[in-house]
Amino acid sequence: MATSHKERVNVEGHQLTLTNLGKILYPETGTTKAEVLEYYATVAPFLIPAAADRPATRKRWVHGVGTPSDPGQMFFQKNLDNSAPSWVQRVTIQHSDHSNVYPLVNNLATLTWLAQIAALEIHVPQWQVDADGTMLPPDRLVLDLDPGPGTGLPECVEVAKLARSILQDIGLDPVPVTSGSKGIHLYAGLDGTGKWEQVSAFAHELARSLEADHPDLIVSDMKKTLRKGKVLVDWSQNSGNKTTIVPYSLRGRAHPMVAAPRTWRELVSPDLEHLDFTAVMKRVKEGKDPFAAVAAARSGQAPAHPSIRDENDDGGSRGARDLHRAAGVTAVGGTAVERNPLNPRLAKYVDKRDPNRTPEPFPAVEHHRRSRAPQEDAEPHPPGGIFVIQEHHARRFHLDFRLEHNGVLASWALPRGVPDTPAKNHLAVQTEDHPMEYAQFTGIIPKGEYGAGTVSIWDSGEFECEKWRDGKEVIATLTGKPGGGLHGTRRFALIHTGESPSQWLIHLMKDSPGHHKVILPEAPGGGESAAGPVPDYPPMLATAGTAGDVAAGEWLFELKWDGFRAIVTRSNGKIRLTSRAGNDMTATYPELADPHYWPDNDFVADGEIVALGKNGRPSFELLQKRMNLFKPGDVERARAAVPVQLMVFDLLWDAGSDGGANLVPLPLRERRERLAAFHARHTVKGSPIHLSEVLEHDLDDLLASASELGLEGVMAKRADSRYLPGRRSRSWIKLKLERMQEVVIGGWRPGSGERQGTIGALLVGIPDGDKLRYAGRVGTGFKDWQLRDILQRLKDLERPDSPFHDIPSEDAATAHWVAPELVGEVTFGDWTSSSRMRHPVWRGWRPDKAPEDVHREP
Secondary structure, three states: OOOOOEEEEEEOOEEEEEEOOOOEEEOOOOEEHHHHHHHHHHHHHHHHHHHOOOEOEEEEOOOOOEOOOOEOOOEEEOOOOOOOOOOOOEEEEEOOOOEEEEEEOOOHHHHHHHHHOOEEEEEEOOOOEOOOOOEOOOOEEEEEEEEOOOOOHHHHHHHHHHHHHHHHHOOOOOEEEEOOOOOEEEEEEOOOOOOHHHHHHHHHHHHHHHHHHOOOOEEOOOOHHHOOOOEEEEOHHHOOOOOEEOOOOEOOOOOOEEOEEOOHHHHOOOOOOOOEHHHHHHHHHOOOOOOHHHHOOOOOOOOOOOOOOOOOOOOHHHHHHHHHHHOOOOOOOOOOOOOOOOOHHHHHHHHOOOOOOOOOOOOOOOOOOOOOOOOOOOOOOOOEEEEEEEEEEOOOEEEEEEEEEOOEEEEEEEOOOOOOOOOOOEEEEEEEEEOHHHHHOOEEEOOOOOOOEEEEEEEEEEEEEEEEEOOOEEEEEEEEOOOOOOOOEEEEEEEEOOOOOOEEEEEEOOOOOOOOEOOOOOOOOOOOOOOOOOEOOOOOEEEEOOHHHHOOOOEEEEEOOOOEEEEEEEEOOEEEEEOOOOOEOOOOOHHHOOHHHOOOOOEEEEEEEEOEOOOOOEOHHHHHHHOOOOOHHHHHHHHHHOOOEEEEEEEEEEOOOOOOOEOOOOOHHHHHHHHHHHHHHOOOOOOOEEEOOOOOOOHHHHHHHHHHOOOOEEEEEEOOOOOOOOOEEEEEEEEEOOOEEEEEEEEEEEEOHHHEOOEEEEEEEEEEOOEEEEEEEEOEOOOHHHHHHHHHHHHOOEEOOOOEOOOOHHHHOOOEEEOOOOEEEEEOOOEOOOOOEOOOEEEEEOOOOOHHHOOOOO
16 A cells, blocks of 8 residues: 555544555554554554543654664644644643643544544543643542563462452452553552542552562662562552553553453463454453443543544444555444433343443443333233343352343343253243343453452343243243253243242243253153153363463362263163263263262263373273273273273262252252262172262462372362253363363375384364364374274275364475374474464374364363
8 A cells, every 4th residue: 555545534524634554653563654553443443432531641653663673753742733623621730830731532533533643542540631731530540550670471370360469359450451561550449439640559558568568579669779679569650640541552662562461360370471453352352351340430420522432423333434445454344323211121220330340230330232122011921032141150159131122121030040841840040121232242340349250141132922921920941052951942931939929930941952861762661750851961071271370259160180081870760871971871981881880870070081000090091992882892802901980070960969960050069969879878898880089289389299299180060069961061171281272183194114104293283164273283292003903993084174263384294195084193392373283193093073173272
């Protein structure tokens, strides 16, 4: 694009001339002014609330930021130029000996104008102004964690966690922002009742306290001579005369980095890095705004100036589209929406919540994406609508069951979860109606607020309504998402008990289309368990994480067994072993399916099949010799050479339990107690069935011990987590000691030398649409017998063309392509910038996984 290119655009009703759109403002990356304009248009909905009504100081790089060896000239501006458009909102601030006129970044038009004049960095104070330009009390506190020589982001993270602990003790929940430069900014929203002198004094005292407690890590004095090997906690930016770069602002550095708000989960990741503008644009497009809670922390007053959310301004979306067209990108989608009046059914919801303190959708200030007129006088019989069932880790764990009804979500709390069998009803407590927006809500409701805790979606979809009698009865058939907690379609009845208005029962109808039991051959004189049909449970799945993910809350720890997952079911006297993918493994592992080793009542248990080496440690390599065997002779020979054990760690159904058969809704701690009693009911000497113990030790000690023993890692599970069949959850975190990745094989290269006639390397990838994203080649870790086995399997799957989206020509040379049907597992060092694995080493096949189950591990 030529640098002289001009474009006349209309942004929010204001005419702007955008010039030199092809001009390179960041030479090292080739980032142009058009891309800068596109970035600020994309992040405007998040940046503007963080900057609104705050006098803005700007840093401009008219000729670009230059390079480290030849930095561009920077202009620092407080006063607004006389050439500034008249429509730019401004405020005059009186200083001790002079006054300055500052712009207010309150709309997309102003942000676009600033980008046009190459004002790349925007800095604001921690206070706002009212309509008369009067300085208001500060509504947020900021700490600038600045790493000194010899320190970096990891040390800043440690300081951030220490500061967070203190701030949470006084009721503040800070949000971290990786500054895009060196360190971390820590923001906390305030109620706007204190003077800046008080806030500044508090921040100073907080910095001194942190330094006193951690003198080897933290310094609060600004002297550069004191900062070597330490992190400076700069408290001074809370002064009424100081500013800090606004979240989502670009940085005027060699690379277009951003002051990017982050989640605490991200912050404790060992892979934490500063983010550039492309990464932040992607996050914003996904709707991720960790800074929203701080940006919304007002003093109870409405904004003094129009903002991007102004309901009377319908030009915003047109302006954004014009701006994106000028920048040479696709127009922004969406149209202006009108705000609906508050549905009277939501009055209780509004009364229970403060929009400044909770991230939950608030109908008084949010646009309704969907609304149906309430029908107060009639008793409606709607055909159905949307539903959501949310997992709510509040003071006591429960599920929230919500059905669309007359423009709101009618809601019930289910303390025992959704019933899995018609034989037993569960309590349902009707709660206040929720806004339709709540169907998409996930997040953390802060401590001290109504419903405080973590909310996630258990399942969602649409329902067909057969009957709806307000306050009496609801019958509906719900169809959930693939992999959701309902596992398909279920038909429920909600019945009011006639006691208190909130007291209901929820019942799973017997003719529910999706309800089924495990199909097994009947034993002589068989029949269903007295507790009802035994459900078919797919296993709950864990999420990869770090120790930081389990720093808060109560967690139970177990060793991570290096084997194959198995659901064990006893029904009608027969034992069946089922893989994660739902395949029957009973014939492959007959020693584990021997009823002699199990209690004689119907049950469903969850565990891991392992093969132990000579040192008594699980060996994934040995286990490979037992898989995919079905002929009795092959199984018996392998069984004699490689016996297996089953480590049982959960109990989902137990007809012999005094507390009821279905244990899935119970918290993990109670399920573990039931499992211990279950295991103790029937112990046989020499049994291959073992209880996976909960380890009462410090996590760091457990990880160190697992490393010394050569184990895979540690499993961490929330003590209050219910079992979520078939769902991946962050209530279970796998803490691995080395990086592992499941991969799909897409090809192989012939070997040479000692490997002549076999495999030289496997070409592997990760599913991405209808093909694989290339992840590298695996050439080590194979045993001779494995090479022959692999070659035989792959020859049956050969195809003429590559299954990869892209693969380097040097890796594709001499390659034999195969259909991407087989899954294996590798260990590796790290990911390269081109998304390839460094030094991958083969571990073995994963017959329990399908290609569609494979994803890149975080």
